[in-house]
Amino acid sequence: MDNNLMLTLFNILILLLAPFFVIGIIKKTKAFWSGRKGVSIFQPLFDTIRLFKKDRTISTTTSWVFNFAPAVVFVTTLLAGLFVPMINCYSIINVAGAFIIFSYILGLGKFFALISAMDTGSSFEGMGASREASFTTIVEPAFFIILASLVALSGNYTFASLADVIKSNGTFGILIVILAVVSLFVMLLTECSRVPVDDPTTHLELTMIHEVMILDNSGIDLALITWANGIKMVILMALIANLIIPLGIGFGLSVGLFLLTLVLLAVIIGTLESGIARLRMSHVFEFVFVMSSFALVVASLAAVKMYGI
Amino acid sequence: MNYYVMKNNQRINLLDIPTIEFNTLRAQLAATNLRPVSFFGSDWGQNVKLFVVLADDEKGELLVVSSLIDKNVKEYESITKDNHQYHMFEREFYEQFNIKPLGHPWLKPVRKNQDDYEFFEMEGEETHQVAVGPIHAGVIEPGHFRFMCQGEKVYNLEIMLGYQHRGVEDLMVKKPSNQLAESICGDSVIAYNMAYSQVMEELSGMEITNKAKLIRRVALEMERTAIHIGDLGAILGDIAYQMGKEVFGVTRTLVINTMLEISGSRFGRGLITVGGVNFDIDKDLSKKIVDVLNNVKNTVEKMTRATLKSSTVMSRLEKTGVVSNEIANELNLVGMIGRSCGINLDSRFDFCDEFYKDFERKSFNATNDAYSRFRIRYKEIIESISFVKKLLKKLEGYEKEDLCVPVKNFIPNSFALSVVESWRGELVHVATTDGEGKLSRYKIKDPSFNNWYGLSMAVRNNGISDFPLCNKGFDLSYCGFDL
Structure with missing residues (x-):
């Protein structure tokens, strides 16, 4: 089989299926830490299948936006995923400046998620949308700064250059990668609504961020949105994996290391969620700003490396 | 006077x-x-x-x-x-x-006529109303909460209840029974049944045995222990501290399962009856209870220590939902919530009986916030466990006594009152009989009746996302209020 075709298939498989298992592993880890047996790691997959079989219930106060948004969210997330490299730095769409297109495609999805939440006219959902939007305003610039610095280091502005950072910059590169990974991890916690930013398991409408925005969604809509959210998590994990997995170690080993990274990240998230409490809403900003400050350090290091002092 | x-x-x-x-x-x-x-x-x-x-x-x-x-x-x-x-x-x-x-400044419906309820409203840029309930996302009782907010900050919270008004007081007059009394508020079965039984016994001039009195008090303290432990877990669950939630949840089960061994019901239903109690606690069972409680005490102490060392937990609890001592006094907050705001009321000691009088009443350093509400529960769990042990020790001296005495008729023109310190606080049952010796009025006051307004005060100027944490800290009863 053609090598590229195989990689393309692998990327698509990961994008579509890994979300369920990543969420499953997080749940299993949390169950482990609380001394429970926990549900099977296939449960998120079964849940999604179950939701696909269900009818949609649509509130009479909503407009076409609400109807349309879940599809947009899913499609944009999946589309953004096509730009992201998985194994051997291979991404299905590989163009210069991909990270800008990538961010704005994700941004479009988020925009629809926000206005769909506002469309329901519920006071909670508006509140959730406002929270989500305010965290995004911090996350987005930081993400740009990090990615711009990383790809600028290699001189070729594609995602594929991520794996080059360590190889071509030595110890300096290692330092940059550590900071970038930490800050992408903070982004992952924020964007995928995990503890300490959000609590995905809570039933308390007033404290939710992401969950409250989808309170009115049901059936296939809900399935698409949760699936998209999982894909987004896998995308961010894949970026981290690409930063730390070296190039040219053979296909089998790459796949192994890649999957291992996903599992490890899921276990780390699960463990983190078991051991700490959620932050107060007003303190979440401080936490998200960690990402910004790390991003600035990454940018300065990259500048130092590129232009000298 | x-x-x-x-x-x-x-x-x-x-x-x-x-x-x-x-x-x-x-x-x-x-x-x-x-x-x-x-x-x-x-x-x-x-x-x-x-x-x-x-x-x-x-x-x-x-x-x-x-x-x-x-x-x-x-x-x-x-x-x-x-x-x-x-x-x-x-x-x-x-x-x-x-x-x-x-001239009443806030004359609004209490339990009925919710359609006539006029909410306090604010106007202005950025002010918005958030209406929560009566149907909530979780399995909690129905109640409507109306927040007036500016951004994330709460200016005022109004609480409209009455969705579970069942006319309990009238039912009590028509057909008083232990089953009715213990169904009024499912998390305070023992306290409600005890208050009811005591009122009935007073009205008919019955004197129950010391053994029955002791068993009732053992059950009351175990109820307090169990619910407080469950609440510690629930408070931590609300701030997504999974470890605490799970450990306290499991520990609570140990206590209520012991209750199951005493009375056949995990919440102590059917244990207390007018005239005494239905179930005995013998030596073996008594030893078993002590063993379980020692184990529970150990776990609760360890987990509390670990929880309060966690900086993320402390940052959520401290200075959240403060109710000043002045406001607490003005509103007459009672029970555990009152004590967490520095009001030293405890009807077990204020209206002391022969069993509680040798127990030490320990002081509590109130900080009036969610942290205070966490610590008061911890303190009372440890105390209640030691009370249970002492009560069980005393029980050994009354082994020969009867569980139950025969029921008598009511004495005409009587007024009887019983104040019981339920885990929430002062529970008051009053009953009167008419000239023919029939019940003419039955009045219940749950501690939540005093404390709901305290919750409104607690969330003022806090973030709206801290409301669930405050609410859990108060953990007030809807059905006890609605009656």
């Missing part, structure tokens, strides 16, 4: 209660600094007889006074104007007898 002075768990002759002119009563209530524990009307022919029971916590006495209000006069001058502690009582009285307290 014209009162009839009585003790807790005592029957008095209804006709001995002084009936004074309303304006005199009003002046008397405005002048005193004793707090009301019960305030209710009763049909009295052409009139409504208003009973007021005040508590003198220092002397351990309850002061009863009454006044007649003509049914044709549809109004009277509000007492709340001068003493805010009557705020809820007067609203309730208005709703039950349609006699309007003139």
